[in-house]
Amino acid sequence: TWVPFAELLAEITSVLELEAELKGTTLAMTGSVQEEVYCDRVRIKQVLINLLGNAIRYTPPEGRVEVSVSVGLGKVQVVVRDDGPGIPPESLPYLFDRFYRVEGSRNRQSGGMGLGLAIAKEFVEAHSGRLQVKSELGEGTAFTLILPLFPVS
Ligand code: ATP
Ligand code: MG
Numbered sequence: 669t670w671v672p673f674a675e676l677l678a679e680i681t682s683v684l685e686l687e688a689e690l691k692g693t694t695l696a697m698t699g700s701v702q703e704e705v706y707c708d709r710v711r712i713k714q715v716l717i718n719l720l721g722n723a724i725r726y727t728p729p730e731g732r733v734e735v736s737v738s739v740g741l742g743k744v745q746v747v748v749r750d751d752g753p754g755i756p757p758e759s760l761p762y763l764f765d766r767f768y769r770v771e772g773s774r775n776r777q778s779g780g781m782g783l784g785l786a787i788a789k790e791f792v793e794a795h796s797g798r799l800q801v802k803s804e805l806g807e808g809t810a811f812t813l814i815l816p817l818f819p820v821s
Contacts, residue, residue, distance in 0.1 A: 676716075679713070681720075691724065693730070693731050695735070696735070697735050704817075711795075712795070716748075718784035718787070719748040719788065722811075723749075750810075760801065768786075795820075796820040797814050
């Protein structure tokens with residue numbers, strides 16, 4: 669179905685804003701999208717909630733999470749960037765595997781099944797989209813979600 673993407677983003681940030689606020693983390697939104705996107709609303713919502721939820725969960729309280737959205741070349745791009753601990757380069761190849769979680773005390777105590785990114789990647793690929801990660805230890809992490817605006821046959 670056609671999904672007003674700005675509305676979907678607003679729905680997600682309104683929920684996660686509260687979570688970030690309770691933790692003391694800054695959640696910022698930049699850019700805009702006027703277009704509707706042909707996608708499965710429930711699944712893409714789940715993808716974005718996981719990316720944003722991860723960014724908030726794995727970033728220290730005083731951290732900052734930024735969501736930037738832009739449209740171009742028939743695609744919508746959403747970048748979720750945090751200034752948290754980053755992901756070790758040796759973990760990056762396994763990040764989208766089921767049940768994979770990066771070793772370390774920081775995430776053992778904080779729930780999580782290690783399924784979110786595996787499911788996200790499946791959903792995104794089912795939409796002919798892409799999900800990429802860039803991360804630098806001690807600097808932060810950025811996930812980029814790219815979705816075609818129009819149905820792909
Ligand atoms: P679930 O999403 O199933 O509740 P999860 O968050 O552990 O559990 P994923 O979302 O698949 O699982 O993430 C896998 C692992 O990648 C996480 O356990 C964490 O170690 C690491 N990770 C994900 N996002 C970030 C991030 N923004 N910063 C640092 N580490 C991250
Ligand atoms: Mg997760």
